[in-house]
Amino acid sequence: MRLPQHSTRWNWSSSPGCHGEITPGEDVVDDILTCSQGDLAQLVQCALMAVTDWRDLRTAADDIRSDRNR
Template identity: 65%
Template sequence: MLELVEFAWHDCYGDITPSENVVEDILTCSQGDLAQMIRLARLAVEDWRDLRMTADEIRSAENGRGTGGLAC
């Protein structure tokens, strides 16, 4: 699945691979659910900023500072 993300990322953005942060955001938001990971991989290619906001919200919630607004 991540290899397909790399292919799509290259076609869309011209970079060989997405940044480590984008991959980490996919993994953070998927929380171990493969179907969710696939959906998020597509979101990462379509608009990685939406993925980043959601991942940051999850990280904040895990650290006790979440607002409870976004969900993957």
């Protein structure tokens, strides 16, 4: 089986605290894991969101965290 190639380049430089780094910062990883909620397919989508627009990921993670604290 051949997997499709995605045109997005993995670059964490737009994420907070990740400028020039090869890996995302701890906050970004925490947001990815929070939003994926244990689902592998969701984890991949969240990782892509972290690369393309980390602010959307941060907002989604904050919403999930605030719902847990209610």
